[in-house]
Amino acid sequence: MEDIRKQKQELRKQLRSAMKNLTVEDIEIQSKSVWEKVFKLPIYQNAKSVGLFLSMPMGEINTDLILQHCVQNGKDIYVPEVGKNFELCDMELRKVILDESNSDNGMFHKSWPKNKWNIPEPPDSMPTDTAKPGDIDLMIVPGLGFDRSCNRLGQGKGYYDRFIAKMTKDGQDLPLVAVALKPQLLVDGSQKIPVAEYDRKMDMLILPDESIE
Template structure:
C-alpha cells in the first residue's frame, strides 16, 4: 500500500515540477508579486509579528521580495536551514539578501543559527509545497522537513502553503506522517482550509 502511495506521489511531483519549469520569467515575476501582496495582507489580518518563511528556489513561487519587505516592516522572519538528521534549524532574516547553498543545493540564510525549537514562537508559518488538496493535505517534495516540524510543535500557529493556482487539487495521495495546512496562498487567492488540528 505505502509503495503505491510513494509511487503516486513521485509521479505527481515529477508532473508538477515539469509544469513549474514551463513558466516564463515574466509569469514567475507576476506570480511572486501577487503572492507577496497576499502574504502581506495575511500578516496584517493575523496581526503576526513573527513568522517563518522559506527562501524560494527558481522553480518555486517567489518569496524573497516578500521576506525582505517583511523584515523592513519590522516583522521577525525565521528562515529554515536543513540538517542531515531531518530537522530544521532557523536563522533570523535580514534585509541584505545574503544566502548560502545548503543541503540539496537549497538557498539558506547566512545569519546566526538557532535550533529547531526557535520556530515555536512564530505567529504564522509560511511553507513550500508541491500541491495542497481541498481538505488541506499538503504534499511536499519528499524530504519530510516541514511535516516533521509541524508534527512536532506543541502549539502550532496557522500554517499556509505557497503554491501556484493549478496546484490546488481535489485530493492527494497521503501517508501517515503527512501534515495538513490551514490554508494556501496562490497568485489569485488566499484560501482558508479547515485543518486547525491544534
C-alpha cells in the same frame, strides 16, 4: 503506505513537468499576486515572527518580496537550515539576526552560502537562535502541490512534516499558510493529494488568483 508513496511519486512528476512551463516572468507576476494577498491577511499583519522559506533558484514562488516586507515592518524572520548531513532529512529554523551592515533592505540572503539545492542558508557567522515551540507566530509553507482541501505534497524528504511536528508538540499551535503558483494546484476538483498519517493539512492556501481555507 507503499501505494500512497507511489501515488505521490507519480504526482510529483506531473507537477514538476507543469512547473517547467512557467517562465521567469510568469513566476515573478504570480509571486507578486500571492504576496499582496498574504500582506492583507490579519494573521500575517498581527504576527510578530514569521517562519519563511528562501526560494529555490527555479520552479518555485519567489520569496524576495515578503522578505523585504517583513524587514520593513519589523517582523522577526526565521529561515530553514538543513545543515551538512542531508540524509538526516532534518531541518531547524534559525532567527535572522540583522544589523545596519547586513540588513540590505531585506535582501540579506543574496550573499549567504548555498546548500546542495542552491538555496541560501544562514552563515556560520550569524548568531545561532533556533526556533522553539511558540517562537513563530505564523509559518509560511512551500510545497510542490496542493489540493482544494489544503492537503500538501512536498518534495519528498519530509523536512517540513518533521519540523511542524516539533513545533506543535505540548499543545502549541503553529498557524500554517501555504503559498503556491497556479500549476501547483490540482486542477480537477475531485483529485486529492494522497495523505499519510504524518501529513499535516494547511490552514490556508494562497494562490495568485484565489485563497482557499
